[in-house]
Amino acid sequence: MAMPVSGVPAEAPAAQLPAGHALARVGHAIRSNRKATAGTVLLVIFILVALFPGVIAHHSPTADAYPPHLGPSAAHPLGTNAYGQDLFAQVVWGTRNVLIIAFVVGLATTGIAVLIGVAAAYLGGGWDGALGVLTDVLLVIPLFPLLIVIAAYAHGEGTIVLIMAITLTSWSYTARQLRSQALTLRNRDFLVAARVRGERNLYVIVMEVIPTMTSLIVASFLTNALYAVLLSSSLQFIGLGDPNTVSWGTTLYWAENNAALQTGEPLWAIAPGACIALLGAAFALLNYAFDELGNPALRPVRRNKRVRNG
Amino acid sequence: MSETDEILEVSGLSVDYVLAQADVRAVDDVSFTLSRGEFLGIVGESGCGKSTLLFAVAQLLAPPAHLAAGTVTFKGTNLVGLTDAQLSAIRWCDLSVVMQSAMNALNPVKSIGAQFKDALKAHGKPSKEEIAARSAEVMRMVGIDPVHLNSYPHQLSGGMRQRSMIAMAMLFTPDLIIMDEPTSALDVVAQRALMVQIKELQQTYGFAVIFVTHDMSLISHFSDRLMVMYAGQVDELGATRAIFDRPLHPYTQGLLEAFPSIHGPRVPLKGIPGNPPDLAMVPTGCRFHPRCPHALERCTVTAPDLYPVDGDLVRCLRRKDGSLPDDPGARVAKTGA
Amino acid sequence: MRYALRRLGFFVLTLWAALTLNFLLPRLMPGNPALAMMSKFHGELSPKALSALETLFGVNSHEGLLSQYFGYLHQVVTGNFGTSLSQYPASVSSVIGSAIWWTLGLVGITTILAFVLGTGLGIVSAWRRGGKLDSVVPPVFVITSAIPYFWVAMVLVLVFGITLHWFPSQGGYYVTTDTPGFNLTFFQDVVNHAFLPAMALLITTIGTWILTMRNTMITTLAEDYVRMARAKGLPGRRIMLDYAARNAILPNLVGFAMSLGFVVSGAILVEYVFNYPGVGYMLLQAVSGEDYPLMQGLFLLITLAVLLAILAADILTALLDPRTRTAR
Numbered sequence: 002m003a004m005p006v007s008g009v010p011a012e013a014p015a016a017q018l019p020a021g022h023a024l025a026r027v028g029h030a031i032r033s034n035r036k037a038t039a040g041t042v043l044l045v046i047f048i049l050v051a052l053f054p055g056v057i058a059h060h061s062p063t064a065d066a067y068p069p070h071l072g073p074s075a076a077h078p079l080g081t082n083a084y085g086q087d088l089f090a091q092v093v094w095g096t097r098n099v100l101i102i103a104f105v106v107g108l109a110t111t112g113i114a115v116l117i118g119v120a121a122a123y124l125g126g127g128w129d130g131a132l133g134v135l136t137d138v139l140l141v142i143p144l145f146p147l148l149i150v151i152a153a154y155a156h157g158e159g160t161i162v163l164i165m166a167i168t169l170t171s172w173s174y175t176a177r178q179l180r181s182q183a184l185t186l187r188n189r190d191f192l193v194a195a196r197v198r199g200e201r202n203l204y205v206i207v208m209e210v211i212p213t214m215t216s217l218i219v220a221s222f223l224t225n226a227l228y229a230v231l232l233s234s235s236l237q238f239i240g241l242g243d244p245n246t247v248s249w250g251t252t253l254y255w256a257e258n259n260a261a262l263q264t265g266e267p268l269w270a271i272a273p274g275a276c277i278a279l280l281g282a283a284f285a286l287l288n289y290a291f292d293e294l295g296n297p298a299l300r301p302v303r304r305n306k307r308v309r310n311g
Numbered sequence: 312m313s314e315t316d317e318i319l320e321v322s323g324l325s326v327d328y329v330l331a332q333a334d335v336r337a338v339d340d341v342s343f344t345l346s347r348g349e350f351l352g353i354v355g356e357s358g359c360g361k362s363t364l365l366f367a368v369a370q371l372l373a374p375p376a377h378l379a380a381g382t383v384t385f386k387g388t389n390l391v392g393l394t395d396a397q398l399s400a401i402r403w404c405d406l407s408v409v410m411q412s413a414m415n416a417l418n419p420v421k422s423i424g425a426q427f428k429d430a431l432k433a434h435g436k437p438s439k440e441e442i443a444a445r446s447a448e449v450m451r452m453v454g455i456d457p458v459h460l461n462s463y464p465h466q467l468s469g470g471m472r473q474r475s476m477i478a479m480a481m482l483f484t485p486d487l488i489i490m491d492e493p494t495s496a497l498d499v500v501a502q503r504a505l506m507v508q509i510k511e512l513q514q515t516y517g518f519a520v521i522f523v524t525h526d527m528s529l530i531s532h533f534s535d536r537l538m539v540m541y542a543g544q545v546d547e548l549g550a551t552r553a554i555f556d557r558p559l560h561p562y563t564q565g566l567l568e569a570f571p572s573i574h575g576p577r578v579p580l581k582g583i584p585g586n587p588p589d590l591a592m593v594p595t596g597c598r599f600h601p602r603c604p605h606a607l608e609r610c611t612v613t614a615p616d617l618y619p620v621d622g623d624l625v626r627c628l629r630r631k632d633g634s635l636p637d638d639p640g641a642r643v644a645k646t647g648a
Numbered sequence: 649m650r651y652a653l654r655r656l657g658f659f660v661l662t663l664w665a666a667l668t669l670n671f672l673l674p675r676l677m678p679g680n681p682a683l684a685m686m687s688k689f690h691g692e693l694s695p696k697a698l699s700a701l702e703t704l705f706g707v708n709s710h711e712g713l714l715s716q717y718f719g720y721l722h723q724v725v726t727g728n729f730g731t732s733l734s735q736y737p738a739s740v741s742s743v744i745g746s747a748i749w750w751t752l753g754l755v756g757i758t759t760i761l762a763f764v765l766g767t768g769l770g771i772v773s774a775w776r777r778g779g780k781l782d783s784v785v786p787p788v789f790v791i792t793s794a795i796p797y798f799w800v801a802m803v804l805v806l807v808f809g810i811t812l813h814w815f816p817s818q819g820g821y822y823v824t825t826d827t828p829g830f831n832l833t834f835f836q837d838v839v840n841h842a843f844l845p846a847m848a849l850l851i852t853t854i855g856t857w858i859l860t861m862r863n864t865m866i867t868t869l870a871e872d873y874v875r876m877a878r879a880k881g882l883p884g885r886r887i888m889l890d891y892a893a894r895n896a897i898l899p900n901l902v903g904f905a906m907s908l909g910f911v912v913s914g915a916i917l918v919e920y921v922f923n924y925p926g927v928g929y930m931l932l933q934a935v936s937g938e939d940y941p942l943m944q945g946l947f948l949l950i951t952l953a954v955l956l957a958i959l960a961a962d963i964l965t966a967l968l969d970p971r972t973r974t975a976r
Contacts, residue, residue, distance in 0.1 A: 138665045145913030146950045153935040154677040262806045274799035281794030289790045402881030415872040430880045463970045
């Protein structure tokens with residue numbers, strides 16, 4: 002049979018409809034794309050758990066008041082750890098810390114990236130060059146070791162330091178992407194029309210350019226949130242967060258410290274890890290679905306069952 | 312009943328685009344024949360299906376486009392339904408293709424010569440000398456110094472790129488070359504030069520040409536026969552000169568009236584009002600009726616077939632029964648192109 | 649040529665930035681960590697080591713910041729990274745030297761493998777759009793690329809190391825029974841120990857390669873020159889590789905530079921979980937032992953390694969894409 006080659010040309014992210022339409026489109030898009038639905042459902046579950054942890058987990062996460070080394074049971078769905086703490090409560094209450102980090106870092110990082118990326122595109126010339134060099138250098142320097150070094154000096158000062166450190170180092174990739182898109186938009190007709198109308202640059206940027214870049218900005222937020230989750234959990238895991246906060250990463254830290262896997266308490270390590278994986282998957286699925294929305298060529302191909310005429 | 316001169320017979324060709332909402336028929340029941348050495352021009356507005364038709368004939372459709380019905384008989388063999396392996400014997404040796412934008416149609420990471428070599432080696436086992444000799448030969452045919460075989464596409468000018476595409480199409484001196492708007496990306500001067508070159512090559516080597524364009528004035532001097540497409544259908548098909556002297560279909564008349572004549576008297580330009588229809592929702596009856604100055608009630612009800620009138624084939628009910636007021640002002644679009 | 653010079657200049661700039669970060673960070677952090685470290689190790693160090701540390705961290709220094717800075721740069725350029733505190737009296741360079749081979753072996757080989765396999769799978773899955781491979785690949789690998797590295801490592805340890813006892817789950821080799829050397833038992837031992845860590849790295853990193861290659865390949869397959877290649881009757885494999893893949897891979901090589909950050913973080917975490925004696929493991933040991941000179945040295949090394957890898961990708965791109973070679 003003839004080679005199944007895609008004939009649909011890829012399009013660059015198209016201009017978005019104004020906000021009202023956008024919301025309706027998002028709703029429809031989520032329902033029609035399986036990946037988006039799965040991702041949204043997962044995310045909503047996690048958000049609900051973070052908002053109402055007491056409703057789901059009835060024990061305190063920090064009190065080491067229970068007999069240690071218990072296996073899963075009705076009273077303790079995930080058992081207890083070596084310190085006699087209820088694992089299920091730890092995992093449930095830990096959701097809050099992780100989601101806060103994800104959303105705060107996601108928003109802050111994306112915000113910085115928008116600022117720097119769009120400014121570089123619009124100011125041009127020397128500013129663009131300087132910002133570009135700054136972005137590129139930060140892009141190349143290995144992030145995780147840098148974060149380790151920063152966190153090492155900061156001696157585990159806790160979540161705030163974690164958030165700030167991650168935010169200040171992770172914006173570069175998104176800034177690059179946004180700058181690219183802003184540059185291509187700069188000369189599009191509707192923006193030239195705005196300039197000709199006499200609108201000032203700032204107005205053009207805020208009211209016309211940024212709304213057009215919405216899909217890229219949202220995709221960037223999702224990516225940055227995902228990496229915030231992975232980075233912060235990894236840092237907490239190796240002991241560079243505040244070991245006394247209740248979070249999935251810190252639970253993993255204590256599990257590793259007590260050789261949970263080797264001493265027959267696998268759930269201590271597996272459970273929080275699975276949560277990180279699921280939350281990460283939620284963000285990744287949403288991101289992937291967004292990609293497909295913007296670029297129809299990537300969507301699943303309908304299998305053609307027709308017979309060709311001879 | 313086929314004449315020994317006939318090399319291509321397209322019969323009832325239809326192409327559908329398989330989309331999420333519904334299937335859209337981009338090419339609807341197109342039939343025509345082509346004789347050896349004949350130059351057939353296909354004209355129409357953007358979106359009328361002419362490029363899709365071309366790819367369908369060459370069996371180059373790709374999803375979501377899908378050949379829904381019809382046959383394409385090339386030198387006695389029906390190409391429809393053949394696998395790529397079966398088609399490869401014919402491809403390029405007997406039938407080659409020239410595309411619109413050489414910048415997009417040439418592999419940007421391979422030199423021109425390497426791409427020629429790929430084509431030559433795909434059909435036979437030529438030696439290195441044979442490859443070099445033939446590549447140089449076709450380049451000279453189109454007037455390019457063979458030293459450019461070592462260049463990459465981005466190193467050549469637009470006109471040279473286009474001509475090297477034509478050279479590549481000539482590698483096996485095929486019987487039929489299909490061209491999809493090869494001049495659209497060029498400036499007016501280069502356009503004319505390219506057309507003259509193509510015509511000369513055609514007359515020297517005797518291959519047939521199917522040439523798709525939206526520029527009627529360009530094609531008028533070079534094609535033997537002309538096919539006018541509208542909304543996926545053939546609206547008029549006949550000898551070029553005849554059509555230009557006396558266009559029979561109201562659409563063709565409209566197209567010709569839209570091109571100013573350099574030689575004739577100054578006349579106010581008349582465009583065709585309205586837009587081509589959305590192929591997902593074609594008008595009932597004749598597809599052109601919303602824009603036709605001569606449309607009657609029955610035109611909105613009955614979909615016309617192609618009727619033979621005065622040596623042409625025309626898709627018009629009123630033309631068929633001779634009830635069209637023949638516009639005495641219809642003039643031939645002589646252009647200086 | 650100008651392009652090459654600009655890139656080289658950029659690399660030097662980045663190295664300088666890393667050095668400057670190394671210099672500034674301990675001085676900027678609240679609670680002067682350097683001072684704390686120094687007092688911890690004070691009694692154990694030779695005067696020479698002590699003075700090197702003081703230059704590195706600016707402790708007890710009466711000089712201004714700028715002259716401290718130049719002193720530091722001078723020290724680094726002459727190859728003196730100081731003495732390791734946790735492995736005193738070994739110099740930082742020698743400690744790094746012993747660890748680097750383990751990481752190069754594990755990470756280097758796994759990354760290349762992941763790239764080759766991932767790219768290959770991406771090409772094939774895009775080529776057979778709508779086929780079985782293509783419907784399975786995207787969702788599976790979207791999910792695997794979101795799983796934290798250390799979790800995969802831990803699962804592997806649990807399942808294959810502890811429960812099934814198929815592979816060892818700690819260290820680079822059996823320290824108690826084996827002596828390093830060019831003998832077969834040692835070699836087998838190393839491979840055995842490297843297997844699970846390599847699997848962990850492979851599973852988590854391959855996803856990105858597959859997905860990005862598939863996406864660029866799909867876009868490329870829609871290009872006119874691929875259709876032309878079909879029109880010319882070229883054999884399928886040649887079209888897939890020579891016309892589509894060669895073009896599709898170019899943006900991926902550029903993206904390779906971005907992904908290195910993740911490879912590095914993955915390597916560090918995997919080494920940590922498996923106690924694999926490589927550079928990453930050493931970095932974390934240095935952190936917990938407050939061995940700041942070693943930590944800084946490792947940070948610089950990792951940065952250098954990343955830059956070299958990017959340079960290699962750049963060279964590869966220039967080789968594959970003639971458009972970058974002509975005037976820039």
